[in-house]
């Protein structure tokens with residue numbers, strides 16, 4: 001019967017699959033390369049004529065088994081094939097180990113930097129969670145403006161760290177409840193360069209460094225630290241700038257109460273072409289109108 005035939009084939013497939021899995025587990029347990037040149041009917045699945053398996057070992061642990069199998073034709077694997085596959089697997093294991101170590105270092109560095117930001121925010125009860133809110137809004141703006149995944153990843157990294165340079169600003173200036181003197185304001189203006197230098201010292205994240213350095217530049221060139229204007233300012237900094245200003249206006253600060261929420265959007269819109277990139281302001285307005293940015297939740 002046809003249905004019986006189909007079931008028979010399925011059963012055979014399942015057996016072959018289990019046989020192969022058993023061999024792979026053996027190779028993983030032994031941690032040494034295995035070559036089975038010929039299918040003698042005892043070890044290999046019925047649909048495999050020749051096979052080799054090389055465990056992928058990293059620091060003595062097996063993370064996988066690179067398996068090559070011949071199912072058709074007269075060719076059979078030999079010792080030289082096993083040598084080349086072992087060579088390839090050693091290099092693959094080395095590359096994976098380096099990547100894992102890099103990711104580990106990357107995550108540890110980011111956690112350390114973010115701990116600095118938390119420490120800064122804890123100094124000022126008014127700015128707690130400011131950086132993460134700014135990051136969330138920046139990511140929404142970035143998505144709305146068609147940023148690539150790479151750009152969004154950069155924003156996701158630079159957003160939480162944009163004010164890390166404030167670690168170098170004394171409390172009596174950073175937490176001053178009243179207006180700043182000219183010299184105190186000059187000191188505050190150092191924080192984008194300080195932040196970029198802190199991130200830059202780690203020798204990676206060049207683009208993130210520039211985003212942080214430029215987050216207080218104004219679209220008309222009257223910002224700081226460099227007085228860049230329009231496209232001279234990285235797009236991601238122009239995005240961060242709007243999100244940063246929005247969250248600052250919509251939150252209580254040591255020196256003032258939060259701005260009446262209805263005025264926040266108007267203030268941002270009126271600063272298009274002066275402080276802010278008009279395209280980013282347009283994206284912000286669109287997001288607000290769609291309900292994605294909830295002014296009352298800030």
Ligand SMILES: [Fe+2]
Nearest residue numbers: 162163215216
């Ligand atoms: Fe800042």
